[in-house]
Amino acid sequence: MKKDVSRRGFIKTTAMASLGLGMLGQSSSLFGSIPSLQKGKRVGIIGLDTSHAVAFAKSLNAPNADPKFKGYKVVAAVAQGSKDIPSSIERVPKYTEDVKALGVEIVKSIPELLKKVDVVLLESNDGRVHLEQVIPVIKAKKPVFIDKPITASYKDAKEIFDLAQKNKVPVFSCSSLRFMEKAQEVRGGSVGKVLGADCFSPAALEPTHPDFYWYGIHGIELLFTVMGKGCESVSRTHTEGTDVVVGKWNDGRIGTFRGLRKGKHDYGGTVFGEKGNVVIGQFKGYDPLLVEIINFYETGIPPVSAEETLEICAFIEAADESKRQQGKTVALAKD
Numbered sequence: 001m002k003k004d005v006s007r008r009g010f011i012k013t014t015a016m017a018s019l020g021l022g023m024l025g026q027s028s029s030l031f032g033s034i035p036s037l038q039k040g041k042r043v044g045i046i047g048l049d050t051s052h053a054v055a056f057a058k059s060l061n062a063p064n065a066d067p068k069f070k071g072y073k074v075v076a077a078v079a080q081g082s083k084d085i086p087s088s089i090e091r092v093p094k095y096t097e098d099v100k101a102l103g104v105e106i107v108k109s110i111p112e113l114l115k116k117v118d119v120v121l122l123e124s125n126d127g128r129v130h131l132e133q134v135i136p137v138i139k140a141k142k143p144v145f146i147d148k149p150i151t152a153s154y155k156d157a158k159e160i161f162d163l164a165q166k167n168k169v170p171v172f173s174c175s176s177l178r179f180m181e182k183a184q185e186v187r188g189g190s191v192g193k194v195l196g197a198d199c200f201s202p203a204a205l206e207p208t209h210p211d212f213y214w215y216g217i218h219g220i221e222l223l224f225t226v227m228g229k230g231c232e233s234v235s236r237t238h239t240e241g242t243d244v245v246v247g248k249w250n251d252g253r254i255g256t257f258r259g260l261r262k263g264k265h266d267y268g269g270t271v272f273g274e275k276g277n278v279v280i281g282q283f284k285g286y287d288p289l290l291v292e293i294i295n296f297y298e299t300g301i302p303p304v305s306a307e308e309t310l311e312i313c314a315f316i317e318a319a320d321e322s323k324r325q326q327g328k329t330v331a332l333a334k335d
Contacts, residue, residue, distance in 0.1 A: 043074045044117030044142075046110060046133050047124030048095040049081030049088035052147055052176075054102075055286045056121055061102045068291045070298065076105045076116045080133065082126035085208060091125075110136050119297045120144040127152035127213055134160055138169045143300060145293045146173040148221070149213040154313040154333060161306040172302035173309055175221035177201070177267055179288040182280035186226045191273025196254045199223040199269030199280075203243055203259025211323070212316040216243065216259040218267060220312055223247070226271050226280065227255045229308050231315055235329040236322040245319045248329075 043060060045053050057074040059065065065073075079096050082088035100106055107113050110133060114120075120142050122134055127149035137144045138160075150173035151157045157173075164171040177183070186194060201219025205211055212220060224231075231247045243259035260266075268281025292303045314332040322330045 040118050041070070041072045042076075042117045042119070043072050044113045044120050045074055045077035045099070045104070046113065046120060046122045046137070047081040047147075048077060048079040048099060049085075049091045050123050050125040050147070051091075051095070052286065053077065053121070053123040054095055054098045056123070056290055057099050057102045057104055059287055059290055061104070066287070066291075069294050072119070072294055072297065074099070074102070074104050074121075076107050076113050078107050078110055078113045080110065080129070081124045082129065085126055085206065088125040114140045114142060118142065121293070122146045127209060128156075131156040131160055134171075135163065138163050138167050138171070141167065141169055143170040143297055145296065146171065148173065148175045149209070149217050150309060150313070152209045152213050154310065154317055157310055157313045158335070161310065165306075170296065170300040170302060171306075172296060172304050174289070174304045175218045176286050176289040177218050177222045177283060178225045178304065179292055180222070180267075180280060180283060181288070182278065182282075183222055183225045186271050186273070186278065186280065187228075190275075191271060191278055192275040194226055194228070194253070194271055194273050196272045197223055197226045197269055198256045198258065199226070200258040200260060201267045202265050203261060205261070210316060210320050211243070212259065212319060213313075216257070217312065217316065219257050219259060219269070220245075220315060222267065222269060222280070223255050223257050224308060224312055224315075226269070227253065229311050231255070231311060231332055233329050233331045234315060234318045234322055235327055236319045237327055238323045243319075243323075245315075245322075247315065 047053060060069055060072055060074050077099050079092050081092060096106060120137050122130060122144055124130060124133060130146055130151050134144060199219045199222045203212060203216035206214035230249045230251060232250045234245050234247045236243060236245045241262035245257045247255045267283050271278050271280060296302060318330040318332045322328055
């Protein structure tokens with residue numbers, strides 16, 4: 001999720017990095033010579049204005065990295081992120097230093113990055129810059145994961161997938177909530193056919209983005225994880241502290257998303273199934289998503305279809321239109 005990791009976590013990370021540099025000298029890295037990694041396993045990061053960049057690099061570049069990561073290491077990063085969102089721009093210096101402390105080379109441009117890596121994590125916090133940033137990646141034939149939000153519009157997301165298909169480059173995008181354990185169990189059939197679901201997440205607003213692209217997309221992604229594709233219309237009730245979006249699926253099922261701007265910062269929901277009902281929740285970090293990203297790099301097979309991601313974008317934009325129309329039911333856009 002696009003949320004700063006805890007202050008305690010950063011202090012611990014920075015302290016460990018400083019200790020290692022103090023012992024080995026300023027020109028050395030506690031993590032060794034990462035750029036000498038065998039070709040095929042070299043990961044590049046675009047965008048250092050989100051805590052995700054640090055979290056992914058920390059997991060992949062750890063001396064005792066989980067074997068599930070199959071030897072992939074982050075070798076280079078470019079700090080490009082948002083051009084005008086203060087909360088993102090302010091994070092760049094700190095996150096750049098945190099990533100450097102993990103043995104990652106900081107380069108000045110995306111073209112320079114692409115010469116050094118085999119696969120890409122596009123991590124910029126600002127969805128508006130993703131199309132611009134991913135075009136050279138796709139043209140360079142590098143498999144790429146695009147962190148949420150894939151873009152800040154359905155139009156740009158569609159253009160990315162069309163370009164990827166034309167160039168035969170594997171691409172996918174999703175929120176880390178998709179790979180929460182309980183959500184994946186439901187997706188796999190643990191409650192039989194899903195009859196409906198109510199999901200929630202924080203839904204902070206950012207003026208530069210349509211409302212739910214910025215943060216509510218987390219809970220919406222969770223809703224689609226358990227409900228699957230097929231939403232045909234939505235209606236939205238909006239207040240200062242809360243949004244409730246009711247989606248109607250084409251088989252008559254109902255799924256709801258509650259976006260929270262007051263109270264505890266939390267994620268989860270309830271799924272209603274043929275075999276029973278189950279509560280989904282307890283976000284446990286980014287590693288489950290990272291395992292899926294590594295498997296994607298290995299196989300070239302996206303774990304989330306372009307069609308489902310585009311439907312999430314259409315859901316968000318229909319919800320905004322419903323808000324403009326004071327809660328009127330709005331059909332999802334179709335190509």
